[in-house]
Amino acid sequence: MSTRDEPLLSLRGVRKEFAGRGPGSTVLAVDDVSLDVRPGETLGLVGESGCGKTTLARLILRLVDATAGEIRFGGRDLLKLSQREMLSVRQDLQVVLQDPYASLNPRMRIGEIVAEPLITHHKVPRGRRGRAAARERVAELLDAVGLDASVQDRYPHEFSGGQRQRIGIARALALEPKLVICDEPTSALDVSIQAQITNLLRRLQRERGLTYVYVSHDLSMMRQMADRVAVMNLGRIVELVDTEELFTNPRHPYSHSLLSAAPIADPKAERARRRIVLRGEAPSPADPPSGCVFRTRCPVARDECAGTRPPLVDHDVPGHAVACLYPVRAAADLLHEPTS
Ligand SMILES: Nc1ncnc2c1ncn2[C@@H]1O[C@H](COP(=O)(O)OP(=O)(O)OP(=O)(O)O)[C@@H](O)[C@H]1O
Numbered sequence: 001m002s003t004r005d006e007p008l009l010s011l012r013g014v015r016k017e018f019a020g021r022g023p024g025s026t027v028l029a030v031d032d033v034s035l036d037v038r039p040g041e042t043l044g045l046v047g048e049s050g051c052g053k054t055t056l057a058r059l060i061l062r063l064v065d066a067t068a069g070e071i072r073f074g075g076r077d078l079l080k081l082s083q084r085e086m087l088s089v090r091q092d093l094q095v096v097l098q099d100p101y102a103s104l105n106p107r108m109r110i111g112e113i114v115a116e117p118l119i120t121h122h123k124v125p126r127g128r129r130g131r132a133a134a135r136e137r138v139a140e141l142l143d144a145v146g147l148d149a150s151v152q153d154r155y156p157h158e159f160s161g162g163q164r165q166r167i168g169i170a171r172a173l174a175l176e177p178k179l180v181i182c183d184e185p186t187s188a189l190d191v192s193i194q195a196q197i198t199n200l201l202r203r204l205q206r207e208r209g210l211t212y213v214y215v216s217h218d219l220s221m222m223r224q225m226a227d228r229v230a231v232m233n234l235g236r237i238v239e240l241v242d243t244e245e246l247f248t249n250p251r252h253p254y255s256h257s258l259l260s261a262a263p264i265a266d267p268k269a270e271r272a273r274r275r276i277v278l279r280g281e282a283p284s285p286a287d288p289p290s291g292c293v294f295r296t297r298c299p300v301a302r303d304e305c306a307g308t309r310p311p312l313v314d315h316d317v318p319g320h321a322v323a324c325l326y327p328v329r330a331a332a333d334l335l336h337e338p339t340s
Pocket residue numbers: 018019020027028029047048049050051052053054055056217285
C-alpha cells in the first residue's frame with residue numbers, strides 16, 4: 001500500500017459514554033465506531049438529532065476523551081498524545097462550527113480573530129514585524145474566503161451570518177490544516193446563503209487539497225458535499241458507502257427510512273413517493289436496545305436482531321458496508337403501512 005492510500009484519519013472501536021442524569025446511569029453517545037478517512041475526500045456523517053455526530057466530531061478533535069478505542073491521525077494515536085503534543089497536531093486538524101457567531105469573540109476585531117491561531121502556534125514573529133506579517137497573512141486568508149482585507153478592523157456583529165461563517169473558515173484555514181471538521185456549517189444560515197458557503201468549502205478543498213469530515217442531519221447536503229457517507233443511528237454507524245451508492249442502492253432499513261423522509265425537489269416525484277413509517281419512539285442512548293439499535297423501530301426486524309449486534313461489513317459491493325443481518329434492497333420491502 002502506498003502512503004497515498006493510507007487513511008489520514010482512522011477510528012477503531014471508538015466509544016464514548018457520558019454520565020447520565022440518574023446515579024450510575026450512562027449515555028452511550030458513540031458506540032464502537034470504526035472508519036477511515038482518505039486524504040482529499042469528504043466523509044459525511046449523517047443521522048437524526050442525538051445520534052452522536054457531534055460527539056464523534058468532538059472526539060476526533062479531542063475536545064472530549066474517548067471511553068475506549070483508537071483514533072489515529074497522520075499515523076499518530078491521538079488518545080496517547082500529551083496535551084502539548086496534541087497542540088502541534090491541532091495545526092493540522094481544524095473545525096468549522098454551525099454557529100459562527102458563538103465561536104467569534106465579539107470583543108475582538110476580525111483581524112485578531114483570524115490571526116489568533118497564527119500567534120498561538122508562533123507562526124508570526126513577536127512585535128511590530130509580527131503584527132505586519134499577521135495582517136498580511138490575514139488579508140490573504142480573507143481574500144481566499146471572498147472578503148475584503150479592510151474588514152480586519154471591524155467586529156463580528158457588523159457582519160451577516162454568511163460573512164461570519166466566511167470569517168470562521170478563514171480562521172480554520174490559518175494554519176493550513178490537512179483535515180477540517182465541518183459541523184453543520186450551513187444549518188444556521190438562510191437557504192440562499194447556504195450554497196455560497198458550500199461552494200466556497202468545495203473550492204477551498206480543491207485548491208488546498210483539504211480533507212473534510214462533514215457533519216449534517218441533511219441528506220441532500222450529503223449528496224452535494226460528501227464522497228462517502230457514514231449513516232449513524234444511536235451512536236453506531238449502520239451504513240458506510242459511496243454517496244451515490246447510498247442514494248441509488250441503500251441497504252440498511254434506517255437509511256431507507258431517512259431517504260424516504262428527505263424532501264425531493266421534483267413536485268411530481270414528491271407526490272408519488274411513499275414514506276416509510278417507523279413504529280414507536282426512538283430509543284434513548286441512556287437505554288439502548290440489545291442487538292441491533294434500530295430493531296425496535298425497524299419494519300423488517302426479526303427475533304435474531306435482538307440477540308446479535310450486526311457487524312458493519314461489506315454486502316455485495318466491496319466498500320458498501322452495512323450493519324444489518326437482513327439488508328433490504330427496495331424501499332417497497334419496508335412499506336407495510338400506507339402513507340397519507
Ligand atoms: N456532555 C454530555 N453529557 C451527557 N450527554 C451528552 C453530552 N453530549 C452529548 N450527550 C448525549 O449524547 C447523545 C449524542 O449527542 P450528539 O450531540 O453527539 O448528537 P448529534 O447527532 O450531534 O445531535 P444534534 O444534531 O442534535 O447535535 C445525545 O443523547 C446527547 O444528549
